[in-house]
Amino acid sequence: MGFKIGIVGLPNVGKSTIFNALSGARLAQAENYPFCTVEPNHAIVRVPDSRLEKIASITNPEKITETTVEFVDIAGLVKNASKGEGLGNQFLAHISETDAILHVVRCFSDRNVAHVTGETNPARDINIVETELLLRDIQMLDDKLDKITKQVRNDKSLQAVIPHAGKLLAWFNEGKWASTFPERDSEPLQAFFAEMRFITDKPVIYCANTDENTSAENSAPVKAVKAIAEEHNSQAMLIAARVEDELIDMPPDDRREFLKSYGITENGLALLVRTGYRALDLVSFFTIQSNQVQAWTVRRGSKAPKAAGVIHSDFEHGFIRAEVIAFDDFAQHGGEHNCRTAGVARTEGKDYEVRDGDIIKFLFHA
Secondary structure, three states: OOEEEEEEOOOOOOHHHHHHHHHOOOOOOOOOOOOOOOOOEEEEEEOOOHHHHHHHHHHOOOEEEOOEEEEEEOOOOOOOHHHOHHHHHHHHHHHOOOOEEEEEEEOOOOOOOOOOOOOOOHHHHHHHHHHHHHHHHHHHHHHHHHHHHHHOOOOHHHHHHHHHHHHHHHHHHOOOOHHHOOOOOOHHHHHHHHHHOOHHHOOEEEEEEOOOOHHHHHOHHHHHHHHHHHHOOOEEEEEOHHHHHHHOOOOHHHHHHHHHHOOOOOOHHHHHHHHHHHHHOEEEEEEEOOOEEEEEEEEOOOEHHHHHHHHOHHHHHOEEEEEEEOHHHHHHHOOHHHHHHHOOOEEEOOOOEOOOOOEEEEEEOO
């Protein structure tokens, strides 16, 4: 299991440039005019993990398989996108299918790159986009309420949902997001939320797109983005899209020195993966077979059978136990055999919560 991130923002904020940089290829058209992206661009990218490399150096597998993240570059949103302006309605539908939102905010000034609202103003730009996301959810919920009100005559189970959904609609109309709705995790609404996939129920990562100036982190636009992220209890990150774009055609050995010259310690993909894991509360675990080492991703707190099910549903249904070694122990002792000798390999049952970095062998009934 990887995760899927939808990239949103106003036109000409650098979304497609960032998408290309993250995917390591020029898959998306990036031009100086609105809506140069019409159909969403998709890229599945392998997640770098130094722990996977360390495990491979000890076990010498024939194959190394990273977990993945999928990026979806969605066309720029404008005011009234929820009503179809700028083809926004069809773009908003694509966001519903993602796990998290990367909201790219323009924090640079450039006369050669047109700004759809005339000037750089992160707070205003964020408000425009987020208003359209919320209006989309209001429209979806309003339509759904109308439908289930008619269906309740033949399906009495819907009676419990209607009053809660009505409260949610009122919550939306106050300008509040689904993720903060007090009854969000109540039993009648859990399945309803899973079905609706509200855009405003998704974690948001605010991405301040700056110029090449290494002092950009202390600039007023970047500080404004960080303040909004903190207010919304969300993650924030900073990317210099034009710097990242230059890395695409650069040999791997030259990239580190290039980033260092700009005072940047890690590339945008590594930063986003780390930030995305925090936003979605994810952890990685590893499996070792005779010829393959592989990384997997699950939600923090997932029990061992659930993690086994990420590999194959049969593993979850027939789960017996899990043999677990922590990554640090595996690296310190130099492999499974030495870990068993040192007494740091352990057996866990169905109630075990998988921890980040666990190396697991699942035993199950066929």
